[in-house]
Amino acid sequence: MNTTPDNAPVFLDCDTGIDDALALAYLLGSGANLVGVGSVSGNTDALQGATNTQNLLALAGHGHVPVALGHHHPQARPYGGGAPHVHGQNGIGEVELPDAGLELAPESAPEMLVRLARATPGQLRVIAIGPLTNIAAALRLDPELPGLIRELTIMGGAAMAPGNITPASEANIHNDPEAAAEVFAADWEIVLVPLDVTMSHVLEEADLERLQASESPAVQAVGSMLGYYFDFYKGVFGRRCSVMHDPLAAAIAVGRVQATSAPYARVVVDATDGPGRGQTICDLRGLYKGYPKPSGAHCRVVLEAGEGAIDEILRGTLALADASSVARP
Amino acid sequence: MNTTPDNAPVFLDCDTGIDDALALAYLLGSGANLVGVGSVSGNTDALQGATNTQNLLALAGHGHVPVALGHHHPQARPYGGGAPHVHGQNGIGEVELPDAGLELAPESAPEMLVRLARATPGQLRVIAIGPLTNIAAALRLDPELPGLIRELTIMGGAAMAPGNITPASEANIHNDPEAAAEVFAADWEIVLVPLDVTMSHVLEEADLERLQASESPAVQAVGSMLGYYFDFYKGVFGRRCSVMHDPLAAAIAVGRVQATSAPYARVVVDATDGPGRGQTICDLRGLYKGYPKPSGAHCRVVLEAGEGAIDEILRGTLALADASSVARP
Numbered sequence: 001m002n003t004t005p006d007n008a009p010v011f012l013d014c015d016t017g018i019d020d021a022l023a024l025a026y027l028l029g030s031g032a033n034l035v036g037v038g039s040v041s042g043n044t045d046a047l048q049g050a051t052n053t054q055n056l057l058a059l060a061g062h063g064h065v066p067v068a069l070g071h072h073h074p075q076a077r078p079y080g081g082g083a084p085h086v087h088g089q090n091g092i093g094e095v096e097l098p099d100a101g102l103e104l105a106p107e108s109a110p111e112m113l114v115r116l117a118r119a120t121p122g123q124l125r126v127i128a129i130g131p132l133t134n135i136a137a138a139l140r141l142d143p144e145l146p147g148l149i150r151e152l153t154i155m156g157g158a159a160m161a162p163g164n165i166t167p168a169s170e171a172n173i174h175n176d177p178e179a180a181a182e183v184f185a186a187d188w189e190i191v192l193v194p195l196d197v198t199m200s201h202v203l204e205e206a207d208l209e210r211l212q213a214s215e216s217p218a219v220q221a222v223g224s225m226l227g228y229y230f231d232f233y234k235g236v237f238g239r240r241c242s243v244m245h246d247p248l249a250a251a252i253a254v255g256r257v258q259a260t261s262a263p264y265a266r267v268v269v270d271a272t273d274g275p276g277r278g279q280t281i282c283d284l285r286g287l288y289k290g291y292p293k294p295s296g297a298h299c300r301v302v303l304e305a306g307e308g309a310i311d312e313i314l315r316g317t318l319a320l321a322d323a324s325s326v327a328r329p
Numbered sequence: 330m331n332t333t334p335d336n337a338p339v340f341l342d343c344d345t346g347i348d349d350a351l352a353l354a355y356l357l358g359s360g361a362n363l364v365g366v367g368s369v370s371g372n373t374d375a376l377q378g379a380t381n382t383q384n385l386l387a388l389a390g391h392g393h394v395p396v397a398l399g400h401h402h403p404q405a406r407p408y409g410g411g412a413p414h415v416h417g418q419n420g421i422g423e424v425e426l427p428d429a430g431l432e433l434a435p436e437s438a439p440e441m442l443v444r445l446a447r448a449t450p451g452q453l454r455v456i457a458i459g460p461l462t463n464i465a466a467a468l469r470l471d472p473e474l475p476g477l478i479r480e481l482t483i484m485g486g487a488a489m490a491p492g493n494i495t496p497a498s499e500a501n502i503h504n505d506p507e508a509a510a511e512v513f514a515a516d517w518e519i520v521l522v523p524l525d526v527t528m529s530h531v532l533e534e535a536d537l538e539r540l541q542a543s544e545s546p547a548v549q550a551v552g553s554m555l556g557y558y559f560d561f562y563k564g565v566f567g568r569r570c571s572v573m574h575d576p577l578a579a580a581i582a583v584g585r586v587q588a589t590s591a592p593y594a595r596v597v598v599d600a601t602d603g604p605g606r607g608q609t610i611c612d613l614r615g616l617y618k619g620y621p622k623p624s625g626a627h628c629r630v631v632l633e634a635g636e637g638a639i640d641e642i643l644r645g646t647l648a649l650a651d652a653s654s655v656a657r658p
Contacts, residue, residue, distance in 0.1 A: 282496065
């Protein structure tokens, strides 16, 4: 896991999605070297998510970043229709972004990932904040992929914390357990950012107001989306607020938020039809001995992150106001 | 869940087992009204466990408590041979107890449980500290059983903590997931005492010395067994010590240790052949709202217990020296 920010190329695979939109704004505002974005069905369907991503990129002055359409259906079952009660019918809380009219990339998301990895061997940082359908497809397209990328950061799963879509499973992994099982079985350095850590970093009303007061139209739009998200989280926390699943994973991936507890663990995904379907089973039995690294483990499971995580997400996102004025022609 | 000690009749189902032996000594020393004991295969096989139980009861001056043999094989698979690396070849750390030559009860453990429940409707406290094979068999023998007993306390499972036999599952439940699934599906008041709480109450060397210095031959014997158990736990904790799975469940069941966090949760058992087999999936998604009681939930999951739990287990067990001198003819 990296511990300092750098200029490594970043490929983001997402299902935009309200917190995906904030993660995107955060990455742009933080100056991450975003070289491509893949879209996958999850919070909303892959095509809607791609359109949302393109329109937000354009609004932020980054319409040049290529967006590739990925898989509509999970590996083993038809797409279930997303989570309109969480993310709205259009995936971004019914916020209408100006239609940028951008073309999709002439390749699929898995093809784009493989091409970028081959073009910059050992350098590409992959951040997956949706179901892992595209990542598993890329693995099958090029089994050498794990040796070609620098690190794969995944927002998903629940190690010791409760799930959010079933008692034991988190939405991204539950949406395509078969793909996730393949991804965790492959031999690459994975940083898993599960509910254990995302559920303990909460954006409050005052934070939301700061985003909504930004001069950047993109940040304003994300602020509006988050209002919708806050309403959903009232049911979870008993007050209007929201957790920052995807932005936290992005901030950890680019080295701007430090994981303060991130033991190596063997991780397998439950792809049965039983009550644990979609669960990330992380072998954390070393808990009582300070988590010695298990032999063969290549996944770090982030259990805790620094106190300043929300401040960093706000700082990076709000910097988009300045970044945009530079990026715009 | 009861909160004050009382004289309710107690049926203990166990697989004696080093910590089962301590739980038994604790219950006797604490003056629990133990009216019958069932034996099931788990830490050791059901017959060996019954013999261990009988010999320890006799050594403690309680040879009159009837012991019934229960199921040798789990519900769906043959018995796997126990855990000699944890509990020794004879289940009690190779300690040789004097052979009391007692007869087994003329009924099976499930039959004894049903008979006792029918004899004292609404009063019987059932404490299950082994696999749930006998309890599920009793349920099938008498589907009205849940309405006839006062409360069922189960040592087993892992809610948010890691498992101990696989990354996600605890030994008692993993030894017979099919039986456990039936038991949790039935409509009785269950108090589940999982690894979440048992792994955080540790008996240290100084505690062990107190037990070994007891004047009661039964407590001395249990102290010797625990020496063996301490050696195993060095691999888990990095130092000689041991957790108190079964005695903690017993102390909570009889109201002498208070559960300080024990939310109601819906609980299902994973009886698939997948990586989560044997897991107790506890729906604890109410975590972020202080655990409101889910509708239909009839199981409390003990997550934390009072600081004084180990002291209470020592106090109760050491009281056996006095209790024995009274009980002996």
